[in-house]
Amino acid sequence: MGWFRKKEKPQEVVTEKKDLWTICPSCKAHVYKDEWDKNFSVCPQCNFHDKINWKERMDILLDPGTFREINDNVSTADPLEFKDSKGSYAEKAEATKVKTGMKEAVITGRGKIHGIRVVMAVMDFRFLGGSLASGTGEKILLASEYALRHKYPYIVVSASGGARMHEGIISLMQMAKTCAGVARLKKMGIPYISILTDPTTGGVSASFATMGDINIAEPKALIGFAGRRVIEETIKQKLPDDFQTAEYVLDHGFIDQIVNRKEMKNFLYKVLRYWKAK
Amino acid sequence: MGWFRKKEKPQEVVTEKKDLWTICPSCKAHVYKDEWDKNFSVCPQCNFHDKINWKERMDILLDPGTFREINDNVSTADPLEFKDSKGSYAEKAEATKVKTGMKEAVITGRGKIHGIRVVMAVMDFRFLGGSLASGTGEKILLASEYALRHKYPYIVVSASGGARMHEGIISLMQMAKTCAGVARLKKMGIPYISILTDPTTGGVSASFATMGDINIAEPKALIGFAGRRVIEETIKQKLPDDFQTAEYVLDHGFIDQIVNRKEMKNFLYKVLRYWKAK
Amino acid sequence: MNLDFEKNAPEIEEKIAELTKQKATDPNAKVDDQIVGLKKELDKVLKEAYAHLTPWQTVQVARHPNRPLLRDYIAGMCGEFIELHGDRCFGDDKGIIGGFATIADSHVMIIGHQKGKNLEDNVKSNFGMATPEGYRKALRLMKLAEKFKIPIITFIDTPGAYPGADAEARGQAEAIARNLTEMSQLEVPVIVVVTGEGGSGGALGIGVGDVILMLSNSVYSVISPEGCASILWRDGSKAPEAAEALKITANSLFKLGIVDEIIPEPIGGAHRDYDGTLQAVKQALLKHLNILRRVSERKLVDRRFEKYCRIGRFKHR
Amino acid sequence: MNLDFEKNAPEIEEKIAELTKQKATDPNAKVDDQIVGLKKELDKVLKEAYAHLTPWQTVQVARHPNRPLLRDYIAGMCGEFIELHGDRCFGDDKGIIGGFATIADSHVMIIGHQKGKNLEDNVKSNFGMATPEGYRKALRLMKLAEKFKIPIITFIDTPGAYPGADAEARGQAEAIARNLTEMSQLEVPVIVVVTGEGGSGGALGIGVGDVILMLSNSVYSVISPEGCASILWRDGSKAPEAAEALKITANSLFKLGIVDEIIPEPIGGAHRDYDGTLQAVKQALLKHLNILRRVSERKLVDRRFEKYCRIGRFKHR
C-alpha cells in the first residue's frame, strides 16, 4: 500500500518520530498509524470513516497507474473580488493552493476500475471545505462532458460543505451548471454514479450529488441540505443524533446503498458491469 | 334544461304525482325537484353533489347536439361464467342492461366543449357500481386510441367502486390495459384530463383515474384505493370524517382542483385552450 | 402448517426424518430399505393429493409460510444480487425489494414483493403488502434497468397493497396507476413470475410484462376469495366457493390467456423442495430471457401494448 | 415598516394623505396646489433616496412587507389564472404556487414563491420558504407546460428553502437538485423573474431559465447577508458589509452576467406603486416571450445549456 504520502494527510500531523498512533475521532481507540493507513483511514474498531484526500480516493478506487487528470489548469477565480474581515478571498485561496497542492476543490480525470474505463471527479474537503465555486463547477461539468463524449460512466465523489460564499452568485449557479451536465448524461444513457462522503451538504447535496443513477454513501457520512443548527432554530427542537447521517438518508429513500470504503471499488465494478447500453 | 329524462334518475323515484320534493341526502333540506334538477343534481343548500347518470353528465359537459357515441356495440362479457349465491353474473348483467339502457358501465364518444373537439368517456355508477370489467376497459381504451388517432383531448369522468369481481382477473387486467392507453397519449402529447366523481375508488383510482395531466374532482367525492372499513381494521383506529374526500386528496397532492359541477364545463374549456401542441 | 388434503404425508415425512436421524447416529442401522419404501409411499400420497387440488386448497399452498420467498429465489438462482434502496422521494419500503442480479450469464434487474419468514420480518415488510414507496422504488429501478438496457424480472407474492391510512395519504392508488402506465412503455423486456399470492392491484402494480409466468400452485386474483365471499356471498366462510368462481389458479389463468406459461412445482409443492422450485423458475426465466433478448425495443413495447389490448376483447355483435 | 434612508418621505406621504382626505370631505378646500407641491417634493426625496441605495438598503426594500407578492402580480397582470395543486406524491405546498395563466394574448404556466401578507398566510406558506413538495409541484407543472407546449414563467421571492426537519426527511436537497437537472432540458421557453428576495438554492430550485429578469430593488444571493456575516465575519450584525461583498443587487448581477435585464421599479420602490411595477414586469415578460417564441425547441435547450456553461468559466493559463 504505497499510495500514501503523509504530507497530504493533515489529520495525522507527525509531531515526533515516535508518534506512531492515531486516535480515532469517533471511538477514541488508539490505532497504529500504519494499520490506520492500511485500512484506508477507517477505524478498525468502530468503522469510522475518516476524511481522505483526492489522491487517496483515486488510489482506492482506480487501478494503479491508470489515472490521467483532465482540466488541471482550471483554478479558483475571484469574480466578486471578495473580502471579509479576515482578508481577501484571493489570499485565502492562494494559501489553500499552497497547502494542498491543488488549484480547486475537485480533481477530475479518467481511469479504470478493474479494467472498466470511467471518468472520475473527486472533491477534496481540505480545499476550502470542498466548496462548490466557479472552478469546482467548471471541472465537474467538463468531466461530465468528457464522459458524454467518450461514453464512459461518470463517477463523482462528493465531500463538501456546500457552495463557496466568496464567489457569491457564481457559486450558486454552479449548482445549475453541474446539474445541466448530469441531465445530458441521463438523456444519452451514460451511467452517473454519485458517491456521498462525509460531509455532503448544502449546494452540493442540492445539485449533482443526489442525482446519481445510483447514489452510494459511506457509513455515517453527514448528508443533508440545511445545517443542523439552522434546523434546530427553525423547529425549536433538538434533532436526534442520527439525523442527516447516511443511514438516516438511506432510510428515507435517497441512497441506494451504504458501502464501506474498502468495498467501494468492487461495488462500483460490479454495478458498472450491468450497463449494457454502450 | 330539457336534457333530463326522469327514468334515468333512480334516486328520484316518483311515487306519486304530487311528490315534488327531493330531500338532500347530505343536509336533509327539502328542495323542489325542479330546482334540484336545474341545479345539476347539486343541493342548493349545502353543495352536495349527487350522483348523475352518463347522459346527464354528457349534457352538462358537451355542447348540445355534438355528442356522437363510439363503440356502442361493446357489451358485458362473462369470461368466467361466474355464479355466486344469488345467481349468475350473466343474469345480473342482463337485468342491469334493461334497467339502465346501457350495455356497459361507461359510455364513450366524441363531442365539443364550447367548440373544442374532445373524446369523452363517462362512467355510470348505476351500471354495477360503475365497475371496471372487460367491456368498460375495452371502451375506455378504444376511446383513448380514438383520441390518439384524431389528436383530440381525452376526458374521462370516473364514478366507480373499482374492478368488477365477476370477471375476475380479466377485470384486474383492465387496469393495465387502460393505463397502457393513457401512456400512449402521454407519449404523443395528447392532453388527458381525469374527472373524479363520487365515488372513485379501488381499481379505477389505481389506474386511469389518477393519471390525468390534470386531475379534477367534484366536491366531497369519495376518492381512495382501499375501503374505509378495511383500513380501519388494518390500523385498528377510526378514520376522520374527511378521510378520502376530494378535499383530503387535494391536500395530499393528487388533485389539481376541486371544481363545482356547474363550473366544470367552463373549467375544461379554459384548460384545453392552453394546449398548443396540436 | 398442516394442509389437511395432504392426508398422512406429514406423518410419513416425520417417520423418514426419524429413520434418517437413526441412520446418522448408527451407520449400521438397517433402515435404508424402509426409508426408500417410505419415500416411495410419500411420493405417491403427495402426487395424489396435489393432482386434484381445489382452488381453495391451492390458495392454502400459495400462502404456505414455508413457501420460498423472493430472497430465497435470489439466493438460490442468482450469482450476485446488488440490492438498491429507496424511492428517492420518501422512504425505502421493505415490502418490495429490488436490485441488480445475475442469473447464469444474464444481467437483470430483479424486483419483487418480500414477505417475512418470521413475525419481525413480516412487521417490517407489512406481510408483503407494499406501500406507495415500494411501488415508487420499483418504478425507479425499472427506469434504471431501462437506462442500463437490461431486462426486468418481477416476482409477485403479496396479499395486496398495504391498506393503511398513511399509504392512502401518500397515494397508494396513484403509485400503482403510475407503474401500470410507465411499465407499458418500458423499452426492455419485462418478465413477471407469480410465485405465491397474486393479490389484486398490489400484485399488478409490478406485474405488467411481456411474459407472465406462474408457479403451478400459485394464485392470482382480482380480490381475495375471503373478500369476494364476504361481498357476494355475504359470508366470508364461503371463500372456497369464491375461490372456485374467481378462476384464480394457474391452470384457469392459462386457459383465460392471462398466463403464458405454468412452471410446474416439485411433487408436494414448492415448500417441500426449494432447490427443485428455484431451478424450475431459473430455467423458465433463462428461456424467456433468451427469446425476448432478440426482440427490438420498439417491438417489445408494441407487442406488450397489443398483449394487454387483447385481454378482455371479445366479439360483440 | 419605515426604511430610514427614505428620510422624511413617510411624513410627506402622510401629509398628502391628510390633505387628500380633507379635500374629499370638503371639495372647496384650497389644498390642490399644496398637494401638487408635496408630491413634487416626495418624488424628489424618493428619487434621491433610491438613487444610491447601499446593497443592505436594497435588501430592506426587497424584503419590504408591502412589496407586491406573486398573487398581486397574477391579479394585476393576468387575464385569468387557473391554479393547479399538488405534487402527485405527498402534498400541496402553499409556499410555491402555480397554474395556467394568460398575459395579454399569451398562454403561459406561472410558477413562483408565495409569501404571505399576514401572519396566518405566512404560517401556511412558511414565509415563502418552500418544502420539497413545493419544488416537486413546480416540476410537475413545468412538465405539464412542456407537454402543452406553452412557456414557463417563474417568480422568485423567498428567503430560501424551508430548513425544517421534515423537509430534510422528505428530500429538500433531492427536490431542488431534480429541478435544476430537469429544468435544463425543458423544451419550452423559461423566463425567470426575481421580484424580491432570491434566497440561495431555494430560489434557484425554480430559477433555471433562458432569460433571468430582476426588479431593480430585488436581490439574489448564494447566502443571506446575515448568514454570510455570521460565518465569515463571525458577527451577524456585519450583514451590511456582507451584503456589499456578496454583490447581490440587480446592478451587480447584471454586470456579472447572471441577470439579463433589470426591470426598473417606480420611484420609491415597488411597494409604493403596484400598478407601475406590474405593468413594467408585464411588458418585460411580453417582450421576452415574443423573442423566445421564435426559437426552436432544440435551440432553446442548447442555448440554455451554453448559458449556464459560461457562468463561472474563466480563462486559465
Ligand SMILES: [Zn+2]
Ligand atoms: Zn473508532
Ligand SMILES: [Zn+2]
Ligand atoms: Zn344539501
